[in-house]
Amino acid sequence: MSEVIEKITAEAQKIYDNIKKKKRPVLESPIRALSNVKYNVEDGFFELKGSKKSRTLTASSVKTFAQTLKMMALSKEIVEKNDIATKREAYYVSKNWGDARFKEQPESDTVMDDIEAMLSVNREKLGFIPEEKGGDIAGKLIIIDKNPDTGKEIRIDCTKFGSGAYSIPSSVEELKFETEAKFILAIETAGMFQRLVKHNYWKNANCILVSMGGVPTRACRRFIRKLSDEMNIPVLVFTDGDFYGYFNIYRTLKVGSGNAAHINEYFCVPKAKFIGITPQDIIEYKLPTHPMKEVDIKRGKDALKNDPFVHHHKQWQKAIKQQIEMKARAEQQALAKWGLNFVIDNYLPEKMKKRDTWLP
């Protein structure tokens, strides 16, 4: 029996035993929020502080209770059959559950996240996979996957996608890698990724390019983590020069998020470094900027106040304060002011050399 099934069954048994003893059963899971994480500096990720929410079976929780148990039963069935279900499919399966069915998918997603946290195993191990695309890869990397029918190894050369790219699958655990690249460059926007692929940036720089397309998906984070760990190569992150880029994207990739704190351990890339666009870059490269809105500024102030990662890094605090003072933000594409390929010919090579301009 797999570890997941053991955990699910144990939880069910506990509930059943309580019922037999005429005790109200309790479901317990960690609180998933930034307030309940601390920055584990040694291992480099957000870990749970330990606050838990427990849901005792009462008339008002009886519905969630029923749905949680039904969802656990579904997970067990999927894993036993060695199958998978997307989050949306799981939602549709619930339509067979009579009164316990979900009305909208967000309800089933929440129950799924709670089970994940409760059992502290990631969703993929429960047999549930997300709908979303994992991210794109191009560059000096060979990925070894398996043929779903025959089980034979397939070697995928990421230099051979031309102007296209390799797409990260939703589950990356079984993948193996071969590479001699010097670093991985994780990029926020698909547009910037396209430009770098088009001009074979990876060839000259001897690197692997990853397009995150906004906040990296779990698969994307796991892929980068696994690749960098197994191949022992550094990870550099290149985002827009704004608080969304710094925290929602970079910080999530590096140390994880509050909401998914129970799985950050596996889904973080502690060795990632931020190369740009930094607030200082905006000044030094005289980048055209957009004014920051109130909400943007608030995001920065919140980070200063509540984010354990920022609390740990003085450099980041300085950068945030600097940017709040500037009241301006700059996009990656703003570099095009100095010519379309300025980013390839000047910006990235210069930043590579000047490590002291990076942020931790």
Add this chain to the structure above:
Amino acid sequence: MVETTIGLDSFRNSEDNNEKEENNDSQPKKKEIKANELAKKQREISIAEFFEKNRHLLGFDNKRKALLTTIKEAVDNSLDACDESSILPELEIVITDMGNDRYRVSVEDNGPGIVKTQIPKIFAKLLYGSKFHSLKQNRGQQGIGISASVMYSQLTTGRAAKIISKIDPTVKAHYYELKIDTQKNKPEIIQDEEKDWSKDHGTRIELDLEGTYQKGPQSVDEYLKQTAIINPHVTIIYVNPKGEQIIFPRATDKLPFQPAEIKPHPYGVELGILIKMLNWTQTVTIKKFLTTEFSRVGGKTADEILEKAYIPPNTKPNKVSREMAEKIIEAIRNTKIMSPPSDCISPIGAELLEKGLKKEVNAEFYTSVSRPPEVYRGNPFIIEAALAYGGTLKADGGVNILRFANKVPLLYQQGSCAMTESISKTSWRSYGLSQSGNNIPQGPCMILIHIASVWVPFTSEAKEAIAHYPEIIKEIKLALQELGRNLYKYVAKKRNVHEELKKRSYIEKYIPSIAEALKELIKYSDVEEKNVVELLEEMLEKHRGQIDNMDFDESKNEEYDEEFAKIGREEEEPNDDEYKEVKDE
């Protein structure tokens, strides 16, 4: 509006002068005879004209309203007379359709009757009456009402009013046929005789007039029904033009508290009135004048006022100039004077108010309140209110409002009434009704408001809407807030019960899924599944106690009278947007 007031005032003054001349008072204004004559002439040409021009102010704007106003004035007079003489009123009202939009109206009461010599003046002289000069809680106030109806009848049909009245079983009744001399505002006696009348005492008036009879929210039927609601001691036997007899039997044999007559309070006196009073008074010094003609003014207060006005206490009242009078008014404002006594007000009482409402609507919840007396401009008043919620009341549309002033229903001008404003400006959302901005709240609700006062401030002589005095609006709002808090308690309880029932249904609904899921997870037998269901049900339900049944029970309200409630609701009047009709079905 202002012009009209001046107009009416000039009538009053002239009339006062007339009476003074009759009384042979020692102070005729001989020097002004010419001006006086001019004033007289003006009045003489304008009395009929005045009525014609201002009939809307007196409640005769259209034929339908004219019929209602006529009934209303006659009923007001009858009930006032009965109440003053401590007689349990019994009214017989008959409206006969005579074709061509003409109706014959007769109103008969068992009141004290009217002394022979007074009959012509009361019915055929405008602005004659006992009520205007007194401060006493009455239905009628101005002494316009019934004579205006006689005038209207005369103008539209040319017929005389027929009045019979008897004051004692031992004497014969007096019968008059009266018209109004519209040139001189004097009664014109067409016929005058003694008659046998089977009644012990009472008065009957019969008028022919142009009108329109229509059922519906602003009908005579509705008016009489509301009169019955607010006057539970009254019996009304009513035959409408369709020949339908409706009897509103009295709900109580208890006579209402007989309000005392009071002198005006200094705070309510304006310069003009003060000057008039100074001319009228029998007292010989200004100090005596203040202490006898006003309520709550003792020797000390009078001294204080006069000191502040720099007027010697022994000044003769008729030597007080306009400037001195003005100083007195100012001094009054700067002197602390005790509030007027409140035994001059006869409220209906929260309990009877609620009972009346129960008769009218079959709701789930009733609440009522009677506020302590308050004062506006020196006039004491009391606000009472009741509220019905839910049941057969319609949930959509604005709440229904029943307005009453001195036990008289107000059917018109809802939009411009201080009561409506007070309802709109109360925040009902916190009491469980929906409301957008400062509008009338929405919901299955009926609100009844009654103001009782020695002088009810109406926006016009037609007495359809209450004027917007801040003191009155504040009191109404306080009453409404009290009702609102009670309503909220009920609404909140109902919501809690609803929530509880929902939770209980949750238990039934979801427990089987839990047992089923556990079966899939740890593979137990079907018997065990049933066992788990039972265990869970026991576990969840044992803590939940009994809950009250909050479902609406139609038969619970024993006061409710379906036939009664229907009156005034049969025919909707599409042209009238002022009044929202309630239908039960």
